Amino acid sequence: MSDANTLGAKLTSLANPTRFLDLSGRILPWLAGIAVLVTAIGLWMGFAAPEDYQQGTTVRIMYLHVPFAWISMMCYVVMAAAALGTLVWRHPLADVSLKAAAPIGAMFTALALATGSIWGRPMWGTWWVWDGRLTSVFVLFLIYLGIIALTRAIDDHGRAARMAAIVTLVGLINLPIIKFSVEWWNTLHQPASVMRLDGPTIHSSLLWPLLISALGFTLVFFALHLAAMRAEIWRRRVEAMRRIAARQADRQTDRQTERAGGQQA
Amino acid sequence: MNHTLFVTAAYLVSALGLGGLALWIINDQRARQRELAELEQAGIGRRSKAGK
Numbered sequence: 001m002s003d004a005n006t007l008g009a010k011l012t013s014l015a016n017p018t019r020f021l022d023l024s025g026r027i028l029p030w031l032a033g034i035a036v037l038v039t040a041i042g043l044w045m046g047f048a049a050p051e052d053y054q055q056g057t058t059v060r061i062m063y064l065h066v067p068f069a070w071i072s073m074m075c076y077v078v079m080a081a082a083a084l085g086t087l088v089w090r091h092p093l094a095d096v097s098l099k100a101a102a103p104i105g106a107m108f109t110a111l112a113l114a115t116g117s118i119w120g121r122p123m124w125g126t127w128w129v130w131d132g133r134l135t136s137v138f139v140l141f142l143i144y145l146g147i148i149a150l151t152r153a154i155d156d157h158g159r160a161a162r163m164a165a166i167v168t169l170v171g172l173i174n175l176p177i178i179k180f181s182v183e184w185w186n187t188l189h190q191p192a193s194v195m196r197l198d199g200p201t202i203h204s205s206l207l208w209p210l211l212i213s214a215l216g217f218t219l220v221f222f223a224l225h226l227a228a229m230r231a232e233i234w235r236r237r238v239e240a241m242r243r244i245a246a247r248q249a250d251r252q253t254d255r256q257t258e259r260a261g262g263q264q265a
Numbered sequence: 266m267n268h269t270l271f272v273t274a275a276y277l278v279s280a281l282g283l284g285g286l287a288l289w290i291i292n293d294q295r296a297r298q299r300e301l302a303e304l305e306q307a308g309i310g311r312r313s314k315a316g317k
Contacts, residue, residue: 058268061275068279104286111282118275122268220283227290234297241304248309 039216075105132181
C-alpha cells in the first residue's frame with residue numbers, strides 16, 4: 001500500500017508542469033543538437049552511398065520520404081497514447097502533448113506526401129494516384145487537420161481535451177489501413193521493404209543511411225514536440241494569469257462601487 | 266537520366282517545411298514567455314489570492 005503510494009507520488013511529481021518545464025529545458029538543447037547532427041550524418045551517408053540501379057539519383061529522396069512517412073504514423077501513436085492518458089489517467093500533461101503533437105504530425109505527413117509526389121513524377125510518370133497507400137496517408141493528413149481544428153475551436157480545455165482524445169482514438173483505425181494498404185489492394189506503391197518479418201530487402205549500403213536518417217528525423221520530431229509542449233504550457237499559464245487579473249480587476253471595481261455607495265449614503 | 270532537379274526540390278521543400286515549423290514553435294515560445302514576463306511585472310501571480 002505504501003509502495004503504491006510512493007509510486008503514485010513519483011508519477012504525480014513527474015506530471016507536474018513546473019517539473020516538466022525544468023527537466024525539458026535542460027534536455028532540449030542537447031536533444032536538438034544531437035537530432036541535427038544525426039540527421040546530417042544520415043543524409044550525408046545517403047549522398048555518399050551508391051545510386052540505386054533502377055531509381056538512379058532519385059533514391060536520395062527516399063532518405064527523406066521514408067522517415068517522414070514513418071514519423072507521420074509514429075506521431076499519431078504518440079497522440080493516441082496521450083489520448084489514453086487524458087481519458088484513463090487524467091494526466092495533466094497528456095492533453096498538452098496531444099495538442100502540441102498534432103501540427104508536427106501534420107507537417108511530417110504533408111512532407112511525406114510532397115516528397116513522395118516529387119519522387120513519383122520521374123519514377124512512376126505521375127505526381128499522384130488515388131491508390132490505397134496514397135489515399136490512406138492523405139486521410140491521415142486530413143485527420144491531423146481535424147484534430148488541430150478541434151483542439152483550437154473549444155475554449156474549455158477540459159472539454160476540448162476529451163473530445164480531441166476520443167477523435168484521436170477513433171482515427172487510430174487508419175494506421176493499420178495505411179500499413180496493410182499495399183497488401184490489401186493492388187497499388188502502385190511498393191510493399192514494405194524494411195519492416196518485414198523476413199528482414200529488409202534493401203542492400204546494406206542504402207539501408208544504413210536510411211536507418212540513420214530515420215533516427216535523426218525521429219529525434220528532430222521529439223525535439224520539436226518537447227519545444228511545442230513547453231510553449232503550450234506557457235500559453236495555458238498566460239490564460240490562467242489573465243483570468244486571475246480579470247477577477248482581481250472585478251473585485252477592485254466592486255470595492256470601489258461599494259465605497260462610492262457608502263460615501264453617498 | 267538526370268533527376269537532380271527532383272532531388273533538389275524534395276530537399277528544398279523538406280528544409281522549408283521543417284525549418285518553418287521549428288521557427289513557428291520558437292516564435293510561439295518567445296511570444297508566450299514575453300506575455301508571462303509582462304503579466305508577472307504587472308504583479309499578477311499564477312495562484313489566486315482570494316481570501317488573503
